[in-house]
Amino acid sequence: MEIIKNKPKTTKTSLLKYQIFGLFLLFFLISPYNHICKAQTNTPRLANYFLKWSISDSEAIELSKWDLLILDMENQVNNPQRIKKIRELNPGIKILAYMTMQEIRNNCDSNEIKLRCELISAINESNYLKDTNGNKLSFWPGTHLLNITEDTPNSWSNTFPEFIKERIYSTGLWDGFFYDNGWNSISWISDVGVDIDNDYDIDDKSFIDSSWKSATIKMLSKTKTLTGNNFIVAANSIEDKDILFYSNGAMIENFGEKSWIKSMNIYLDQNTLLPNVSIINANTANTGNLNDYKKMRYGLTSALLGNGYFAFDYGDKDHAQLYWYDEYNTKIGNPISNPINLKSKNSKIDLGLWRRDFENATSFVNSSRENQVYIFEKEVFEKIKGTQDAKINNGAKVNYLNLTPSEGVILLKTNQEIQNSTFNNGDFYRVFNYAGAQTRNGFFALKSNFTLNTKILVTDVDNDTKIETISSEGANINIYNKYKEKISSFYPYDKNFNGGINFVVYDINNDGKNEIITGASSGGSHVRIFDHYGKLISQFFAHDKNTRYGVKIAVSDINNDGINEIITSFGKGMEPIVKIFDIKGNLLTSFLAYDKNFKGGININTSDINNDGISEIITAPASNGGSHIKIFTGNGKLLNQFFAYEKSFKGGFNISINTTGDNQKEILISANK
Amino acid sequence: MANIFTKQFKVLGRSKKLRIITDSLFLIILTVVLFFYSYNYIKKLNIKPLILNTVSTISNKEQKPELKPIPEKICTPPEIRASAYYYNSFGDQIGIGPIPPIVSIPTNYWIFVKITNKENSQENIKIETKLPYNITFTGKKGITSGNLYFLSTNRSIIWEINSLAKNKTQEAKFEISLKPDQNNIGKILLLTDNISISSDDKYCDKNTSSTIENLDTNLRYDNLGKNKGRVQNLE
Numbered sequence: 001m002e003i004i005k006n007k008p009k010t011t012k013t014s015l016l017k018y019q020i021f022g023l024f025l026l027f028f029l030i031s032p033y034n035h036i037c038k039a040q041t042n043t044p045r046l047a048n049y050f051l052k053w054s055i056s057d058s059e060a061i062e063l064s065k066w067d068l069l070i071l072d073m074e075n076q077v078n079n080p081q082r083i084k085k086i087r088e089l090n091p092g093i094k095i096l097a098y099m100t101m102q103e104i105r106n107n108c109d110s111n112e113i114k115l116r117c118e119l120i121s122a123i124n125e126s127n128y129l130k131d132t133n134g135n136k137l138s139f140w141p142g143t144h145l146l147n148i149t150e151d152t153p154n155s156w157s158n159t160f161p162e163f164i165k166e167r168i169y170s171t172g173l174w175d176g177f178f179y180d181n182g183w184n185s186i187s188w189i190s191d192v193g194v195d196i197d198n199d200y201d202i203d204d205k206s207f208i209d210s211s212w213k214s215a216t217i218k219m220l221s222k223t224k225t226l227t228g229n230n231f232i233v234a235a236n237s238i239e240d241k242d243i244l245f246y247s248n249g250a251m252i253e254n255f256g257e258k259s260w261i262k263s264m265n266i267y268l269d270q271n272t273l274l275p276n277v278s279i280i281n282a283n284t285a286n287t288g289n290l291n292d293y294k295k296m297r298y299g300l301t302s303a304l305l306g307n308g309y310f311a312f313d314y315g316d317k318d319h320a321q322l323y324w325y326d327e328y329n330t331k332i333g334n335p336i337s338n339p340i341n342l343k344s345k346n347s348k349i350d351l352g353l354w355r356r357d358f359e360n361a362t363s364f365v366n367s368s369r370e371n372q373v374y375i376f377e378k379e380v381f382e383k384i385k386g387t388q389d390a391k392i393n394n395g396a397k398v399n400y401l402n403l404t405p406s407e408g409v410i411l412l413k414t415n416q417e418i419q420n421s422t423f424n425n426g427d428f429y430r431v432f433n434y435a436g437a438q439t440r441n442g443f444f445a446l447k448s449n450f451t452l453n454t455k456i457l458v459t460d461v462d463n464d465t466k467i468e469t470i471s472s473e474g475a476n477i478n479i480y481n482k483y484k485e486k487i488s489s490f491y492p493y494d495k496n497f498n499g500g501i502n503f504v505v506y507d508i509n510n511d512g513k514n515e516i517i518t519g520a521s522s523g524g525s526h527v528r529i530f531d532h533y534g535k536l537i538s539q540f541f542a543h544d545k546n547t548r549y550g551v552k553i554a555v556s557d558i559n560n561d562g563i564n565e566i567i568t569s570f571g572k573g574m575e576p577i578v579k580i581f582d583i584k585g586n587l588l589t590s591f592l593a594y595d596k597n598f599k600g601g602i603n604i605n606t607s608d609i610n611n612d613g614i615s616e617i618i619t620a621p622a623s624n625g626g627s628h629i630k631i632f633t634g635n636g637k638l639l640n641q642f643f644a645y646e647k648s649f650k651g652g653f654n655i656s657i658n659t660t661g662d663n664q665k666e667i668l669i670s671a672n673k
Numbered sequence: 674m675a676n677i678f679t680k681q682f683k684v685l686g687r688s689k690k691l692r693i694i695t696d697s698l699f700l701i702i703l704t705v706v707l708f709f710y711s712y713n714y715i716k717k718l719n720i721k722p723l724i725l726n727t728v729s730t731i732s733n734k735e736q737k738p739e740l741k742p743i744p745e746k747i748c749t750p751p752e753i754r755a756s757a758y759y760y761n762s763f764g765d766q767i768g769i770g771p772i773p774p775i776v777s778i779p780t781n782y783w784i785f786v787k788i789t790n791k792e793n794s795q796e797n798i799k800i801e802t803k804l805p806y807n808i809t810f811t812g813k814k815g816i817t818s819g820n821l822y823f824l825s826t827n828r829s830i831i832w833e834i835n836s837l838a839k840n841k842t843q844e845a846k847f848e849i850s851l852k853p854d855q856n857n858i859g860k861i862l863l864l865t866d867n868i869s870i871s872s873d874d875k876y877c878d879k880n881t882s883s884t885i886e887n888l889d890t891n892l893r894y895d896n897l898g899k900n901k902g903r904v905q906n907l908e
Contacts, residue, residue, distance in 0.1 A: 373907060375778055380769055399769050400778050402907070426815035426846070428761060442765045444813070452815045452844065645763055671763070 044300060044410075046328055047279045047309035049251070049319040051098060053112040054078035057085075062322045064089035068277065068309050070178045070251075073097040076171055077114045083173045094175045094277070096232060097168050101179040101219060102129070102156070103143045119163060127156045131192040132202050139181070139189060148215040149196055157219050165226040176232025176277075177223060182216055182250065184240035185209035213240065220246040224273065234277050241265075244272055249308065251279040254316055255299045256406065260367045264349050268306045278308035286315030290323045293389040294407055300327055301365035301408025305339040305356055326386025326393045327410055331662045333359025342374060353403070360661050364401055365408035374401040381411035382441050397441050416443040418668065419467070420459045421605070421656040422504060426452035427670035429656060434609045434631065436642025439666065445656070449484055461505050461514050462532045470516070472501035477516060477534065490534025492518040499523045499550065505532075506555040508564050508583050519551035522571060527551060527585070540585025542568040549574035549601065552622075556606035556615035558634030565634070569593070571601035572623050578604060580634065591636025593619040600624035605655040609665045610639070618667060620644070620653035627653050629669060644669040748877030751790040751837055753800060753870045757782050757888040759898035770850075773901045774890060776857065779850045781811060782864060784830075784888065786845045790837045793876035800832040800845075803866040807852055814847040821845055837872070851890065853904040861902040864888045 048066045053074040055063065060082040063069055075083060076097065086093060099115075108117035128136045129145040136144045146156040164177050187194055187205040195201070196208045216235075220243070223233050235243070238250035239262070249272050252263045267278050282299025284292055296312045303310035313321040336357050343352035353372040354365045362381065366372040376399050385395030392409060403409065423429070423445045430442040447456055450471055457470045461479060468487070469480045475497045479488040492501055500521030508515045508529060515537065516530045525543035530536055542551045550571035557564050558580065565588060566581045576594040581587055593602055601622035606615045609631060616639060617632045627645040632638055644653060649671065656668040685693070759768030759782055770780035786800060798819075804810065810823040810830060819834035832845050849864060864887070871882035890902030 373778075397766055397769050399781075400771070428765060428767065430763075430765065444767065444815075446813060446815050448812065448814050452817045452846075649763075 044304055044327065044330075044332060045307075045309045047251075047281070047311040048322075049253075049279075049281055049311050049313060050321075051319045053110075055082050057082065059322070060085045061089065064093065065324070065328075066090075066093065068094045068096070068279070070096045070098050073099050073115055073168055073177075074113055076168070076173050078112055080171070080173055094232065095173070096176040096178040096234065096277075097164075097174045098178045098180065100140075100143070101160075101181050101216065101235065102146045102148045102183075103140060103181065104146060105143055115167065118167070119160070122159060123156070124154060126150070126198065127154070129186070129189075130195050130198070131190045132195045132200055133192055134195075134200065135192075137189050137194065145186075145189065147196070147198070148219055149211040150198075151215075151218075157215055158222070161219060161223040161226055164223055169227045169231055174231075176234065176248065177227070178251075179220070179223075179233070179235040180237070182220070182235030182238040182243055182247070184213040184216060184238075184243055186212040213243065216243055217246050229273075232275065232277055233273070234279075239266060241269055241271065244269055246273070248273045249276045249278040251281050251311075253281045253283075254285075255280045255282040255302065256295065257285075260302070260351065260406075261349055264302065264305065264367075267303070267308060268349065276308065278306060279303075279311055280308065281311040281313070283313050283315040286317045288314055290314075290321070291388070293325070293392065294404075296323075296325055297327065297392075297408045297410075298365065298406050300325075301354075301363045301410065302367070304332075304358075304363040304410070305354055305365065307335065326384050326388050329386075330361065330384055330410060330412070332361035332363070332410060332412075333661055343368070343372075353401075361410050361412045363408065363410050364403065366403035366405060369405050371405070372401065372403045376400060380414050382414045384410060384412060385438070385440055395438075395441050412440065414441070414443070415658070415660070416445070418445050418458065418656050418658055420457075421607075421658065421668075422455055422457040422502075423656040423668070424654045424670060424672075425450045425454040425456050425471075427654060427672070429654075429668035429670045430644055431658070432629070432642070432644065432667040432669065434640060434665070434667070436629070436640065436644075445668075445670075455500075455502065457503070457505055459505050459514075461516070463513055470503070470505060472503055472518075474498060475501075477501065477503060477518065477530075479532075488532075488534065490530070492516075492528050492530065492534075493520060493523075493526065497523070502550075502552050504553055504555050506564065508555055508566070510562075510564065517553055517555055517566065519553040519568065521552075522550040523548055525549065525551040525568070525570065527553060527566060527568065527581075529583070538584065540581065542579055542581065543570060543574070547574070552602070552604055554604050554606040554617070558606060558615045558617060560614045567604055567606055567617055569602045569604045569619065573599055574601060575599065576602045576619075576621075578602070578617060578619065578632070578636070589635055591632070593630055593632070594621070594625070594628070598625060600652070603653060603655050605657055607657040607665050607667075609657075609667060611663075611665070618655050618657075620655050620669060621651075623652040624650055625652070626650060627669065627671060629653070629655075629667065645671055747792050748874045748879060748881050749792060750870045750872040750874070750881045750883050751788040751795055751798065753786065753788045753868070753883070753885055755784060755786045755802075755865070755868050755885060755888060756894040757784050757864050757892050758895045759783075759892060759901075760895055762896070764897050768898070772890075772898055774851055774853050774857075774862070774904045775907050776853050776855055776904060778907070779852045781848055781850045782890075782892070783846055783848050784864065786832065786868075787842060788834075788837070788844075788870065789842045790839055792839060793874050794839060795837045795872040795874060796835065797880075798834040798837055798870065798872040800868070800870045801829050802868040804828045804830060804849060805863050805866050807854060807857065807862070808864060809850050809852075811848040811850050814845070816843070816845040818843045819845075821847060857904040858906055860904055862890045862904060864890060 045067045047068040049070045051072050053072050064086045105116055108120050127146050129147040138144050148157045187208040193202045194208050196203045196211055232248045234249045235247050236251045236253055238244050244250055250266050252267055280299050280303040300310045313319050339354055339356040341352040341354050351368040356363050380399050383396050384393045386393035426446050428444050431440050433439050455472045461468045471478050475491050475495050476489050478486055481487050502519045502521055504517050505514050514532055518528050525541050527542050528539040552569045554567040555564055568579045575596050576598050577590055578593050579590040603620045603622045605618045608615045619630045627643050629642055629644050631640045651671050651673045654670045658666040759772050761767050768782050774780045814821050821832040824831055869884045874881050892898045
């Protein structure tokens, strides 16, 4: 039996440390303040104010595209499974239950409003808000107002927050509750006079309104107290910062109808409970004109001045639409600046021309009453390429803005640099996604200090975290630092060779250091692997030594076995075969990329274009061919294909790959006759 | 053979003798006429030296052959072509800014220059064009050979190439930015002012030069961008 007395005394101390660490980690993960640290990765942040009592399966699928939903509370009874379905499809979504703060339907006239019926059955006559003649007051047709200033155990201001806790919060279906009508006054509701204290006497308006404001605050606070910090409590139509302080945020409904300054003062006010869920809700003013893109953009770009949400729908007579816009598909990235008024050059909320920068785009909004023209002295932006509003979303590159009053626009930052993929200097590259759609405007990949048609690669070749430029010039591979100083040079082939050199840089043997792999553009199919100093490591012939078609190369792990392969193709005169070798030059597999009679040669590249975790092989004719781009798996199975230019155009096409800020891959194709 | 003919001729009757003589004379005259016309026809074909030489050789070996004419020297600089684009030939936007151009707002165009040497080897090739006052060079450029730069003293874009062999081509492209002012409203503006090429012709041993038509905002080679060159005011 082991003598326990030899057990180290520090064991108990170590255990305590782990317990403290675990508690700390737990606190950090569940803390509501974690929301502050959570990065916005899917801006613009979209909300949908969808007030149908029940939703269909197809609506649930569509609604899962939004970031925040406000659904009528009756959905928890009518179709709780669809709320769960929305969460399955979008685990990060926030869903708030909706009900008016101080209104109730006149009767229980539908079997879809079971929760309302339950509330109606508990209401006493004294709970209603009346005028001095004893008549119940109403704001919305078919409903009556309740007197939230009443403070008794059975008053609405107490029973409803308790109802929210017991019947809404407890289901676990919701992230919070959304009160409609977070008013700070009520005296305006009746010309006869509001009887706020049920004494049939005319009450002073300021007394009525201050009582109402206090009651609104009390309802918000009580709801929050009963449900806890993690349960969001937000409200519509809050125009008073004192009320805002007791909520998680306000929705500004009918945005644009009132003063922009007033609306933005509420929307941008961060003095709320956390997490902040401020919302701008713009709409078609009950016209149904969902193609009023200018109105939509005005609301959206105003919302982008803050970190809240944007919703666009029919209007205050019907909130239940699935309108979707080009701008919603645009991943603008996280904000990287505060909003600024370009006219006054400060951030004070005022009319003017506003700008806010994001990782991938910049948002502008003209909140003034005049046209605003702004010239970008050094910047070039690109309009969104979409299917709506052809004049705005046409993908054009722009260097100036001309916005009419109450208009906004999102402009994308242009990326005209190719990194980590070899390109032909001076070529104009079109930009495609995996599906073959042009995602944005093309650009010249141009380094002015190199001659045209030089093959160039901008990458960290020596793994020192600094970017170098590698070029094939004549018989040399040259490496330049960021100051354009040549730091290295070697001859991959004979020093008099002038047939052109293809090359890639890759950590081919997974040793943490890049190698330079070369192939001759013309001449023999001699593939050579060098370290980044130019020392030859290994070599092999990709085809018969005596053939003179040249060889193109790419390197990637195309079969997901953790080992890189060398993918080769050949130049003019050779059949369009793609050959795949291991790094020792052993042939693994091969396939024909085009009809075997095509002898124009093919260019290749590799990348995980469709983000499935496995690299694909992309091919294009090198000369005398149509712009037929093909995407294959590593064993030659065709996944997709498209024409990069007009089908009638015949020439040669180069392929480069670009990775966007949100890790999407772009296929870049240039054409030469 | 001749004796046999003479004997046969003597035994013929008078009329027959007359006929033979007449036919022979006719044949001789016909031959002469045919020769005469053939000679003139061949002369028109300008192969006279060969024939004359040959005839001379045949007729008189002591005659000297005539000298062949020396081909005339062709001394020209390389052929130059220049074009301005806002959209490339595939319809991609390569320019930036408004077209038609708008007062006070920059519009960028790309100028493409191609030189082809069809004749003698050239050295010290220089392509030059001045930029009008409202145009600047953005600094973006690409060349296949030589050196292209902007000379601020006379506002010229200059492209210099050391040498260009026969049947060789070089290309350049560069970006310029036009910023019209109020005086330009309604006008089509020049993008270049006097595009010229000069070079030293090695064969002719002299400097040659030529100029080509200027480029303007109407972009005559740009299928999508042409005829949108008249400067407008901001609406």
